Amino acid sequence: MERIDSIDIFRGFAILQMIFWQIFDFFAKVDIYKDVPYYIPIFNMPIHGTGVAFFAFISGTSAYIALSRKLNKNAGKKDVIWHLIKRYGGYILLSLFFTTFVFGFKTFYIWNEAIQGIGLATLVAALVILLFRSKFVLAALSLAIILAQPFLRQFIENRLAIQNFPENLISFDIFSNAVSIFLNSAFRGFFSLSNLLPIALFGIVLSHFLLELNKKRVIKVSLALGIIFTLISIFLHFSINQIDYYNRSSSYQLFYIGLSFLLFGLIGFLLKKFKRNSIFDVLILFGKASIVAYLVHYIFIYKLLSILNYESVLDSLISYFLAVISIIAVYHICRIWLASKRTVSDRVKSFFGNY
Numbered sequence: 001m002e003r004i005d006s007i008d009i010f011r012g013f014a015i016l017q018m019i020f021w022q023i024f025d026f027f028a029k030v031d032i033y034k035d036v037p038y039y040i041p042i043f044n045m046p047i048h049g050t051g052v053a054f055f056a057f058i059s060g061t062s063a064y065i066a067l068s069r070k071l072n073k074n075a076g077k078k079d080v081i082w083h084l085i086k087r088y089g090g091y092i093l094l095s096l097f098f099t100t101f102v103f104g105f106k107t108f109y110i111w112n113e114a115i116q117g118i119g120l121a122t123l124v125a126a127l128v129i130l131l132f133r134s135k136f137v138l139a140a141l142s143l144a145i146i147l148a149q150p151f152l153r154q155f156i157e158n159r160l161a162i163q164n165f166p167e168n169l170i171s172f173d174i175f176s177n178a179v180s181i182f183l184n185s186a187f188r189g190f191f192s193l194s195n196l197l198p199i200a201l202f203g204i205v206l207s208h209f210l211l212e213l214n215k216k217r218v219i220k221v222s223l224a225l226g227i228i229f230t231l232i233s234i235f236l237h238f239s240i241n242q243i244d245y246y247n248r249s250s251s252y253q254l255f256y257i258g259l260s261f262l263l264f265g266l267i268g269f270l271l272k273k274f275k276r277n278s279i280f281d282v283l284i285l286f287g288k289a290s291i292v293a294y295l296v297h298y299i300f301i302y303k304l305l306s307i308l309n310y311e312s313v314l315d316s317l318i319s320y321f322l323a324v325i326s327i328i329a330v331y332h333i334c335r336i337w338l339a340s341k342r343t344v345s346d347r348v349k350s351f352f353g354n355y
Contacts, residue, residue: 004065004210006267008287011057015261015290016283016327018051019297023326026302028319029312032115034302043237043252045245052114054263055290056196059122060203061210063088067129068211069302077130091119091291098295102303109169112185115294117191118200124193125200135208142201146253149194153187153248195248202257206264215272222265229258282331289334296333301326 025032032038038047063084070080073304095116097110132138165180170350187194209218234257237243241251271280286293305311314322 003288005276005280005284006264006271007058007062007065008284009267009271010054010264010287011290012283012285012287013267014051014054014058015293016286018048019293019330020323020327021046021048023297023301024316024319024323026305026311027314027322028098029314030316031312041256043243043245044247045252047244048257050243050259052118052191052196053199054260055114055118056199057203057206057257057260058264059118060125061199061207062203063126063200064129064204064207065211067126068165068207078131080192081127084123088119088123088126091122094114095119098298101204102298106168109181109184110167111181111189111192114191115291116185117189117196120185121191121193121200124197124202129204130199135205138201139205142198142205145194145198145201146250149161149198149248149253150189150250152194155186156183190248195253198253198262201259203260206261215268219265219268219272220262222261222268226258226260226262226265229254229261231258233258285331285334285338289338292334293330296330297326 021032023039025038030038032046032048039045040047040049043049050339067080070083075083092115095113096108098115099105099113103113105110108116111117128138128141132141161183166175167180167184169177169180171177184192186192189195206218206222209221212218233243233251236251236254241249243249243252243255245252274280
């Protein structure tokens with residue numbers, strides 16, 4: 001599939017700011033989840049809180065574009081569904097092993113890791129596309145989930161549900177655990193469907209405009225929608241529903257959808273004005289290897305150095321320096337991985353081309 005630079009740049013920016021602040025937080029004595037200015041009290045969110053929302057948004061965009069190209073090649077729906085399950089279900093399976101190794105199985109069980117959440121949200125969003133391809137229907141469905149999800153969470157957080165299907169693993173009852181994981185993945189977990197699916201669905205809405213191949217219209221529409229959603233969320237924030245990252249308020253989801261549209265529109269505008277340059281090339285590389293960058297920074301920095309007791313021991317200045325050095329190292333690892341991947345792909349094509 002031909003890649004779209006603006007999508008890779010968007011994804012690259014999302015992963016870069018996410019891992020930079022997580023590495024900084026690892027080394028620094030300050031806590032970006034609690035300490036101002038890294039923690040933003042007015043929105044009850046950390047400075048890198050946009051990262052997961054950006055990923056959910058752009059994953060929806062990518063899924064729709066890939067799915068549309070498959071359907072346009074007359075691929076059968078069963079084959080498409082199986083492809084989606086293998087691809088995005090694979091992310092959930094990857095998260096199972098990765099999360100258990102780095103954070104412990106409990107984090108996976110309560111659906112509190114980004115890869116599993118984005119994988120499930122994108123899978124469901126892609127399956128929804130097979131039922132409804134209208135951008136207006138998808139937008140309406142997303143808004144309905146945004147408005148309903150706080151009430152759905154309250155509804156399932158009653159004493160009966162908590163006693164029989166607790167959020168944390170406390171028994172070996174297969175049925176109870178299966179229902180608990182379902183509730184965690186659908187509603188209770190921080191990276192649950194009720195949190196990320198609406199954002200992914202609006203990423204699909206953006207992809208409708210991208211496929212029209214009118215760059216000027218994509219930029220204008222993306223910026224206009226971004227301004228509208230951001231203004232609505234800020235109005236709600238100062239009136240009846242505060243933007244609240246940790247409590248996943250409805251205005252918080254609208255806020256991040258607005259920021260996602262604004263960021264994509266800005267990237268499109270800058271690409272159109274300045275074309276490709278070295279900064280864009282770096283972001284594109286991170287965008288192409290985002291999953292590798294995410295895994296590497298956790299496994300080789302967070303996990304390894306936490307064993308050596310280097311966590312939260314340094315001043316901010318040296319932590320900034322080490323975060324930059326770490327980003328450079330991650331960049332080169334991603335570059336090597338992409339080169340190796342390209343070499344293997346070329347050899348496979350060459351081999352089959354000879355037969």
